[in-house]
Amino acid sequence: MLNRPVTALPGIGEKKAKTLKGLGLETVRDVLFSFPRTYKDFQQVLEPHEAQAGEVQLLHGPLLHLRERPISQGRRLIQATLGGQLGLTWFVFHRAPGPSFLYRKLQRAKEVWVYGLVKEGTLFPEMASPEVYTRRPGHQGLMPVYPLAAGITNNQRVNWIKAALGHLGELGECLPEDLLGRYMHRHEALRQIHFPKDWTHYERARERLVFEEFFLFHLGLQRGQRQREGVAHRPDGELAARFLAQLPFELTADQKDALRQVAEDMESGRPMRRLIQGEVGSGKTIVAEYGAVKAAASGGQVAMMVPTEVLALQMADRLKKSLGPLGIRVALLVGNMKPKDQQAVREALAHGEVDVVVGTHALITDKVEYHNLTLAVVDEQHRFGVRQRAALLGKGNPDLLVMSATPIPRSLALTMYGDLDVTEIRQLPANRQPVDTRLIHPDRRGDVYRYVLSRVKQGEQAYVVFPLVEESEHVELKAAVQEMEALQGGLLAEARVGLIHGQMGKEKEEVFQAFSRGELDVLIATTVVEVGMNVPNATVMVIENAERFGLAQLHQLRGRVGRGRKPGICFLLAYSHSPQARARLEVVRKSNDGFFIAEEDLRLRGPGDLMGVRQWGQPYFRLADLQADRELLQLAAEAARELLSRDPLLKGYPELAQELDYYPI
Numbered sequence: 001m002l003n004r005p006v007t008a009l010p011g012i013g014e015k016k017a018k019t020l021k022g023l024g025l026e027t028v029r030d031v032l033f034s035f036p037r038t039y040k041d042f043q044q045v046l047e048p049h050e051a052q053a054g055e056v057q058l059l060h061g062p063l064l065h066l067r068e069r070p071i072s073q074g075r076r077l078i079q080a081t082l083g084g085q086l087g088l089t090w091f092v093f094h095r096a097p098g099p100s101f102l103y104r105k106l107q108r109a110k111e112v113w114v115y116g117l118v119k120e121g122t123l124f125p126e127m128a129s130p131e132v133y134t135r136r137p138g139h140q141g142l143m144p145v146y147p148l149a150a151g152i153t154n155n156q157r158v159n160w161i162k163a164a165l166g167h168l169g170e171l172g173e174c175l176p177e178d179l180l181g182r183y184m185h186r187h188e189a190l191r192q193i194h195f196p197k198d199w200t201h202y203e204r205a206r207e208r209l210v211f212e213e214f215f216l217f218h219l220g221l222q223r224g225q226r227q228r229e230g231v232a233h234r235p236d237g238e239l240a241a242r243f244l245a246q247l248p249f250e251l252t253a254d255q256k257d258a259l260r261q262v263a264e265d266m267e268s269g270r271p272m273r274r275l276i277q278g279e280v281g282s283g284k285t286i287v288a289e290y291g292a293v294k295a296a297a298s299g300g301q302v303a304m305m306v307p308t309e310v311l312a313l314q315m316a317d318r319l320k321k322s323l324g325p326l327g328i329r330v331a332l333l334v335g336n337m338k339p340k341d342q343q344a345v346r347e348a349l350a351h352g353e354v355d356v357v358v359g360t361h362a363l364i365t366d367k368v369e370y371h372n373l374t375l376a377v378v379d380e381q382h383r384f385g386v387r388q389r390a391a392l393l394g395k396g397n398p399d400l401l402v403m404s405a406t407p408i409p410r411s412l413a414l415t416m417y418g419d420l421d422v423t424e425i426r427q428l429p430a431n432r433q434p435v436d437t438r439l440i441h442p443d444r445r446g447d448v449y450r451y452v453l454s455r456v457k458q459g460e461q462a463y464v465v466f467p468l469v470e471e472s473e474h475v476e477l478k479a480a481v482q483e484m485e486a487l488q489g490g491l492l493a494e495a496r497v498g499l500i501h502g503q504m505g506k507e508k509e510e511v512f513q514a515f516s517r518g519e520l521d522v523l524i525a526t527t528v529v530e531v532g533m534n535v536p537n538a539t540v541m542v543i544e545n546a547e548r549f550g551l552a553q554l555h556q557l558r559g560r561v562g563r564g565r566k567p568g569i570c571f572l573l574a575y576s577h578s579p580q581a582r583a584r585l586e587v588v589r590k591s592n593d594g595f596f597i598a599e600e601d602l603r604l605r606g607p608g609d610l611m612g613v614r615q616w617g618q619p620y621f622r623l624a625d626l627q628a629d630r631e632l633l634q635l636a637a638e639a640a641r642e643l644l645s646r647d648p649l650l651k652g653y654p655e656l657a658q659e660l661d662y663y664p665i
């Protein structure tokens with residue numbers, strides 16, 4: 001029955017079925033799993049003197065002082081009191097002569113039940129446009145209110161649910177035994193979510209069903225990930241020891257944890273799927289380097305994919321310095337190399353003459369073959385899609401290490417990367433000084449740029465960033481470019497200034513290069529300043545219209561300065577005077593903890609606005625709310641992981657395996 005079309009329910013013909021389809025309901029099961037939008041609380045009937053402003057109440061009493069008068073063309077105002085102690089008003093449309101339909105209905109009633117929000121009134125409390133009943137509304141407990149469409153009433157939906165609930169027996173319990181001690185049984189939860197006995201039962205039913213949603217979502221994400229055999233790399237030997245010994249600094253505790261986890265993952269026969277989150281400068285690259293050493297020591301190859309050619313170049317240089325002395329052969333492969341050189345690198349890769357290759361998308365084209373790829377590293381995860389990640393993994397059967405400098409709250413990371421284990425590097429290396437961040441009133445803009453010039457005169461460099469939320473918006477781009485040019489020719493006329501924005505082509509890379517070689521003093525850019533871009537000589541950052549950036553994004557941006565010996569300073573120019581805007585910016589000014597800032601950003605703006613989240617799209621949940629139900633999400637993710645580690649194919653849980661087939665991901 002549950003899998004039959006909605007027409008199997010009483011009173012649903014082809015026409016209604018079509019309307020229901022518009023609501024996303026095609027089968028009886030869909031109807032059962034389409035939950036109330038809200039509830040009406042008819043549990044308590046109160047006397048007029050018990051009316052309490054601010055509460056939604058059902059009140060009962062005699063209807064007095066009833067009158068109706070026209071207030072404008074075709075509109076009438078009906079006023080009355082409930083027992084002389086609660087004011088009641090309704091507006092109705094009525095053009096014809098004589099009293100309105102509602103007025104006549106009320107006139108016949110001696111006593112009424114009204115349901116609505118009570119408000120403070122001048123003489124006594126009032127209700128505006130309450131629902132009115134001439135008989136006691138007959139519903140035990142809370143009355144569900146469903147999303148409706150033309151031609152479908154709430155009563156009909158209630159009846160269909162009742163009919164569908166009659167077939168609950170067909171529905172298995174999908175949670176494993178051990179979780180049922182903690183959560184309501186499925187049948188009971190479905191009954192209570194539609195017709196809660198009281199608010200406590202509602203809460204428990206909702207908790208169970210939200211957990212179920214998250215649990216199934218995670219099983220779907222995680223299942224299949226852990227089934228394949230992976231490479232088992234060798235335990236650390238001489239090469240790893242030499243790599244660790246030559247590090248010019250002491251690793252932080254978080255870095256040590258990360259190395260330990262990576263070692264464990266890489267040595268195990270299960271495929272590694274690990275995300276390392278840590279802000280710019282937290283020392284993630286060491287973790288990737290260590291992984292590369294392990295892979296090379298086991299006779300494997302490493303592919304490291306980064307989003308831009310500039311970053312690829314920087315990374316390849318760095319790895320040549322750190323890994324080259326260990327005898328590890330590092331190569332670069334990017335699209336703007338000469339075809340002949342690219343071909344040479346590809347051949348070396350295919351013959352196993354290169355151990356580590358760093359590159360952009362060029363690494364995943366069809367032409368590239370690896371001799372024995374055992375580790376794939378993806379830097380700046382959010383810049384690549386899942387497909388690109390998959391393409392890289394398809395080049396062999398490598399372990400995967402993903403690095404992200406955009407800290408995302410753990411709860412959200414779990415939803416977005418449910419298939420990855422998450423490692424956080426929260427501690428910054430001890431020698432790192434926080435960027436001195438200041439909120440500046442635009443009146444002092446001139447001072448800020450004079451300060452920039454003074455630092456430039458001492459041989460330091462600066463970034464100026466303009467917001468451009470939608471790069472495609474032509475008008476806005478033009479305005480931003482004009483402002484940037486005005487700055488270049490005005491306040492910053494004495495400095496060597498380069499200008500870049502998202503719609504520039506190849507020159508963009510050239511300007512970047514010139515800036516990183518120190519041939520430019522100031523880089524004026526839209527938000528495209530590359531994530532991970534490393535110019536240690538840059539010490540000052542000015543962010544124009546700071547209020548238009550996300551907090552996580554501001555934190556990212558300022559991480560670009562003070563990466564060398566001299567401390568960094570960041571000016572946030574805010575042109576909005578709203579207290580909320582100020583409060584948001586204060587978070588960034590006061591805190592230097594990227595994870596905390598991301599949490600705050602999530603709290604203040606919701607997950608959709610968090611940098612890097614939008615392009616991933618949000619999974620769809622019927623009942624669950626990513627923000628409000630974060631704890632349940634975490635519990636469900638852990639429960640799913642634990643179950644899959646015991647029983648990867650869910651052989652012992654046929655009902656659950658079957659349930660997953662219904663679950664859309």
Ligand code: ADP
Nearest residue numbers: 249250251252279280281282283284285286429
């Ligand atoms: P990320 O990749 O997270 O942006 P990096 O690995 O590039 O960070 O590290 C940033 C800088 O800090 C590098 O110059 C690196 O040598 C240095 N560094 C990394 N770890 C430490 C540490 N534990 N102590 C001191 N300096 C460190």
Ligand code: MG
Nearest residue numbers: 281284285532
């Ligand atoms: Mg990095």
